Amino acid sequence: MIRYRKLGYVALNVTDVARSTAFYRDVVGLAQVGEAGGAQCLRCDFDHHNIMLFGGPRPGLKRIGFEMASRRDFDALFDLLCAKGLRVAEVPAAESAQVHQGASFRLTEPFTGATFEFYESMREFGGQPYVPTVAKIQRLGHVVLRTPDYADAVAFFTDVLNFQVSDSIEGAVTFMRCFPNPFHHSFGLGNGKARGLHHVNFMVTEVDDIGRAIWRFNGAKVPIVNGPGRHPPSGSMFLYFLDPDGMTLEYSFGMEEFPEVAPRKPRVLEPIRESFDYWGAPTDPRKAAVGEIEGAEAGAASRAGA
Numbered sequence: 001m002i003r004y005r006k007l008g009y010v011a012l013n014v015t016d017v018a019r020s021t022a023f024y025r026d027v028v029g030l031a032q033v034g035e036a037g038g039a040q041c042l043r044c045d046f047d048h049h050n051i052m053l054f055g056g057p058r059p060g061l062k063r064i065g066f067e068m069a070s071r072r073d074f075d076a077l078f079d080l081l082c083a084k085g086l087r088v089a090e091v092p093a094a095e096s097a098q099v100h101q102g103a104s105f106r107l108t109e110p111f112t113g114a115t116f117e118f119y120e121s122m123r124e125f126g127g128q129p130y131v132p133t134v135a136k137i138q139r140l141g142h143v144v145l146r147t148p149d150y151a152d153a154v155a156f157f158t159d160v161l162n163f164q165v166s167d168s169i170e171g172a173v174t175f176m177r178c179f180p181n182p183f184h185h186s187f188g189l190g191n192g193k194a195r196g197l198h199h200v201n202f203m204v205t206e207v208d209d210i211g212r213a214i215w216r217f218n219g220a221k222v223p224i225v226n227g228p229g230r231h232p233p234s235g236s237m238f239l240y241f242l243d244p245d246g247m248t249l250e251y252s253f254g255m256e257e258f259p260e261v262a263p264r265k266p267r268v269l270e271p272i273r274e275s276f277d278y279w280g281a282p283t284d285p286r287k288a289a290v291g292e293i294e295g296a297e298a299g300a301a302s303r304a305g306a
């Protein structure tokens, strides 16, 4: 059974790297690490990077990195995906060393078209914890993508990658754990007309991080596009806001954790507004409106040959 350690990092394409680096550092509260592998790296954990910002004309997702539980799991996943004829590419050792990672490979996931990177390890940044500034960020929490191939994508993540479903809102979104990571979801899939990035989440330490963010964002003219509210599936209090390119980010406070053995069964919630938010916060149409998945159409088209 394939085992993961955690969602490790998200690489984003941004139109102005300097502007976005300042935003993720000063407004979101990540620590800037510096340039590596052609990207500006920032972190909110022990890792060298949890966010990578690449310059590009179209804002969106470049790739998502998951850290494997062990070298054995890394090798087993690589062999499994190759045996299924999927598009898998080893990252050259020089390239993974440049970004302070151990052995790494990338998969073009056939139903979202997104690039997923699986890596054996990542260097810690000087062995020092990240020091919070404007928000007590605990970790990179999760990423949600949307795809018209929703049911197939959910089946791929559960049946092939061994992600576990925690809950779903029927026909709309499925929340998954990267087994055996305990958090309710490290990854989510939404049912959408087009492939795209829905949002990137950072988990914060206390309710005050949410409250302070509201006023910090108001002062900095950062659009809040949904929240504060509370998600019924995970129990998380949420606040969604936009980065300088209009991509949607989320702070969340509190999340259900699952035991590895004998977890509760997944729930299916009715596809009604109340299933998304106990509090009834209005949603700005700009929420999740920006963020293309790099190479999505070509990546999704590849499944015909997979």
Ligand SMILES: [Fe+2]
Pocket (backbone or CB within 6 Å): 142, 144, 199, 201, 250
């Ligand atoms: Fe979220």
